[in-house]
Amino acid sequence: MPTFVDMTKCDGCGQCVDICPSDIMHIDKTTRRAYNIEPNFCWECFSCVKSCPQHAIDVRGYADFAPLGHKVRVHRDEEGGKVHWLIGYRDGREKEFTFPIRTTPWGSIPAAQEHQAPGPNDIKSPQLAHEPTALKIDSLPTLEEAQNRG
Amino acid sequence: MAKASRKTVFVDSDVLILGGGFGGCGAAYEAGYWDRDAKIVLVEKANIERSGAVAHGLAAINCYMGMRWGENNPEDHVRYARADMLGLTREDLGYDNARHVDSTVHKFEEWGLPIMRDAETGRYLRQGKWQIMIHGESYKPIIAEAARKTATEVYNRIMITHLVKDKNDPERIAGAVGFGVRDGKYYVFRSKSVIVAAGGASHIYRPRSIGEGSGRAWYAPWSSASAYGLLIPLGVKMTQMENKIVLTRFKDGYGPVGAWFLLLKSHAENALGEKYEPRWFETIKGMVGDYAEQHPFPTCLRNHAMIEEIKAGRGPIYMRTEHVLDTDDKEEKGWEDFLDMTVGQAVVWASMNIDPKEDPSELIPSEPYVMGSHATCSGAWASGPQDISPDDYHWGYNRMLTIKGLFGAGDTIGGTAHGFSSGSHTEGRLAGKSAVEYAGDMKGSKPELDDREIERLKGEVFKPLDNYLVGSNEVVAGEVNPNFITPFQGLQRLEKIMDEYVGGVSSLYVTNGHMLNRGLEMLGMLKEDLDKIGAEDLHQLQRAWELNHRVWTSESVTRHTLFREETRWPGYYYRGDHPNLDDENWHVFTGSTYDPKTGEWHMEKLPQHHLFS
Numbered sequence A: 001m002p003t004f005v006d007m008t009k010c011d012g013c014g015q016c017v018d019i020c021p022s023d024i025m026h027i028d029k030t031t032r033r034a035y036n037i038e039p040n041f042c043w044e045c046f047s048c049v050k051s052c053p054q055h056a057i058d059v060r061g062y063a064d065f066a067p068l069g070h071k072v073r074v075h076r077d078e079e080g081g082k083v084h085w086l087i088g089y090r091d092g093r094e095k096e097f098t099f100p101i102r103t104t105p106w107g108s109i110p111a112a113q114e115h116q117a118p119g120p121n122d123i124k125s126p127q128l129a130h131e132p133t134a135l136k137i138d139s140l141p142t143l144e145e146a147q148n149r150g
Numbered sequence B: 001m002a003k004a005s006r007k008t009v010f011v012d013s014d015v016l017i018l019g020g021g022f023g024g025c026g027a028a029y030e031a032g033y034w035d036r037d038a039k040i041v042l043v044e045k046a047n048i049e050r051s052g053a054v055a056h057g058l059a060a061i062n063c064y065m066g067m068r069w070g071e072n073n074p075e076d077h078v079r080y081a082r083a084d085m086l087g088l089t090r091e092d093l094g095y096d097n098a099r100h101v102d103s104t105v106h107k108f109e110e111w112g113l114p115i116m117r118d119a120e121t122g123r124y125l126r127q128g129k130w131q132i133m134i135h136g137e138s139y140k141p142i143i144a145e146a147a148r149k150t151a152t153e154v155y156n157r158i159m160i161t162h163l164v165k166d167k168n169d170p171e172r173i174a175g176a177v178g179f180g181v182r183d184g185k186y187y188v189f190r191s192k193s194v195i196v197a198a199g200g201a202s203h204i205y206r207p208r209s210i211g212e213g214s215g216r217a218w219y220a221p222w223s224s225a226s227a228y229g230l231l232i233p234l235g236v237k238m239t240q241m242e243n244k245i246v247l248t249r250f251k252d253g254y255g256p257v258g259a260w261f262l263l264l265k266s267h268a269e270n271a272l273g274e275k276y277e278p279r280w281f282e283t284i285k286g287m288v289g290d291y292a293e294q295h296p297f298p299t300c301l302r303n304h305a306m307i308e309e310i311k312a313g314r315g316p317i318y319m320r321t322e323h324v325l326d327t328d329d330k331e332e333k334g335w336e337d338f339l340d341m342t343v344g345q346a347v348v349w350a351s352m353n354i355d356p357k358e359d360p361s362e363l364i365p366s367e368p369y370v371m372g373s374h375a376t377c378s379g380a381w382a383s384g385p386q387d388i389s390p391d392d393y394h395w396g397y398n399r400m401l402t403i404k405g406l407f408g409a410g411d412t413i414g415g416t417a418h419g420f421s422s423g424s425h426t427e428g429r430l431a432g433k434s435a436v437e438y439a440g441d442m443k444g445s446k447p448e449l450d451d452r453e454i455e456r457l458k459g460e461v462f463k464p465l466d467n468y469l470v471g472s473n474e475v476v477a478g479e480v481n482p483n484f485i486t487p488f489q490g491l492q493r494l495e496k497i498m499d500e501y502v503g504g505v506s507s508l509y510v511t512n513g514h515m516l517n518r519g520l521e522m523l524g525m526l527k528e529d530l531d532k533i534g535a536e537d538l539h540q541l542q543r544a545w546e547l548n549h550r551v552w553t554s555e556s557v558t559r560h561t562l563f564r565e566e567t568r569w570p571g572y573y574y575r576g577d578h579p580n581l582d583d584e585n586w587h588v589f590t591g592s593t594y595d596p597k598t599g600e601w602h603m604e605k606l607p608q609h610h611l612f613s
């Protein structure tokens, strides 16, 4: 059933409810803990798994085609800028991987308005924000240039 | 379950962005850059931190020119997309995306997206001619951060159900309405300009996995066709809606194949260990003529070879991963490809004891999808940029649709194949800039809403809740009810119709005029039944409106498929009654416009202009 929640670990904080793009992690009224209300609309995107402070959410592959006995666990270390994966095979083999996720501190991206404002008539030009500098070439390519190249 | 309060909330803006995926986030950033005083409101049905097709993250950016290193020119990308689409793309829009896309990608890197580098050249590590490799687990949160910082307000968990036009000018947009999936309020957004960036469509066709596994669709299950379902009923001109896409993917997990074919140099074989594509070349040439000679071999034609090979009894088809993972680095890249963007495929490997270093994996052609930013280009007919577009492709503002003040980006826009994540963000930026310029030009003139219409829509929006409540009183329990069907029951009906009549997997993608007409009859009745959808709670109300958008989109897909009397893209779908490509009559875009007053559909051929040799 794609994601499922460990009854003893979940404290009902709602982080998974807040993040799930499919709106299928809900808090059960009776137990006050989260569960997947619509497993056949779960993409196994792991967004909720990564967001859970208690590591209470796990995934069991889709019953249509995934034999039992596997595990895919993840720890997303936002501060450290890394994501760690542990793959457990049905036959017990394991693999581990770690990948970088970001090179700058979280929250460090400036709003577009923090950059110098464009001139009053610049909006009529075909250039987008930060161009041509951000293109890292001299000027925005034009149709004439392209057609001349043949 | 939360009860709907149905209180009405009004929100005004200069630029209203519907959908905070790649297109929407690009639009918010760009609009904020060009007009420091504009009020920019971004509305999203989920949470922009992890919404849309990139919720997992991605392992590659599939559209990057590398102009700073002289790697590609934008017009070469136009030629590539044109070849892959067997001749038909909006070359003005494609060129425009391609000439700007590098600045988008450079910005991503500056913001903190880790882009892999080639150790020898120091350039971005290429997966293929157009693709670069990234460590993209946090691709979406990074892009969302820039949008959130820039937008005036971001509303998460609001499902937009309808666009609304101006009270006094039926050709002008005035805003959109929807409901809070958490608070049950009725939201009315009034805006000078509106950008639709609500993404493409899964679950139009019955998926191969119909149980739990139906969630493991290739495009996200939440890609609900809203981009098209919002536009079509309003009377916006659509194009190439028949150009659905079938994807060759790792079986069941739908893991992408790009990195395996291009970077890791793996290849596909039939069950006998034969490379099968060359065997089908002559038959393909018989169907599509010289388009078969193009390099790289078009995506749909590769599907076709695989489908024929399976029909000939030589399946399963295998990706021979075990031949290529000979270093730790390659093994890591192979796994990261899936862990970054399709974790479900790693789950399949673990559950089936498949170690890609030792075992091959099955490949399969998926069910069809409808979208506009991949190897396909369904969507709305849009105005192009003034300095590029021929006259009949340009009416005022870049990326404006056929209604004044209404713009689109990403999957929304028709004709712009192969934009992918970076192209969609770029197109969002183009739309954001245009929308803010348009809003500025409209300074004195505010759009007006028709109060009666807004009240009428409110009734329509919440009707599925009433249907459920009233209908349920008549039966003891359960969801078998003569008064309503649930959104899921409706979805299953839709998927069955599309699968069986409009070229899904059960007929191996074959349809014809008779089947399409029969499909339209069935869709007509389903459309009537949309009035009788019963939703138990706000979550189901969201599903009800997702179904509504999918049904409108499906009707459009079916009408376009009926209109184009040829088989342009074997491997995506086949018109059994017109089995070959017919350039003499169909080297054109298909266009459709629904008339909301009469309920009639107007179909037309739209010109294909080639800007490059």
Ligand SMILES: Cc1cc2nc3c(=O)[nH]c(=O)nc-3n(C[C@H](O)[C@H](O)[C@H](O)COP(=O)(O)OP(=O)(O)OC[C@H]3O[C@@H](n4cnc5c(N)ncnc54)[C@H](O)[C@@H]3O)c2cc1C
Pocket (backbone or CB within 6 Å): B018, B019, B020, B021, B022, B023, B024, B043, B044, B045, B046, B048, B051, B052, B053, B054, B058, B059, B060, B061, B062, B063, B158, B159, B160, B161, B197, B198, B199, B200, B218, B219, B220, B222, B223, B224, B226, B227, B256, B341, B342, B373, B374, B409, B410, B411, B412, B419, B420, B421, B422, B424, B425
């Ligand atoms: C498995 C997979 C692999 C891919 N691989 C790559 C790759 O390697 N490289 C690459 O460059 N691209 C890749 N892509 C393509 C890329 O993800 C898309 O091209 C891009 O996300 C399209 O952008 P968009 O803004 O049109 O749609 P999206 O990014 O999907 O955004 C649409 C947004 O609209 C919201 N929305 C929808 N309906 C409503 C509504 N009614 N009301 C409010 N909000 C709504 C959605 O929640 C979503 O946030 C891949 C996609 C998938 C699914």
Ligand code: SF4
Pocket (backbone or CB within 6 Å): A005, A009, A010, A011, A012, A013, A014, A015, A016, A017, A033, A034, A051, A052, A053, A054, A055, A056, A057
């Ligand atoms: S995030 Fe974890 S702890 Fe919080 S509600 Fe969800 S499962 Fe429970």
Ligand code: SF4
Pocket (backbone or CB within 6 Å): A002, A003, A019, A020, A021, A022, A023, A024, A025, A036, A041, A042, A043, A044, A045, A046, A047, A048, A049
């Ligand atoms: S894996 Fe993704 S779709 Fe499934 S419940 Fe978690 S967040 Fe939702």
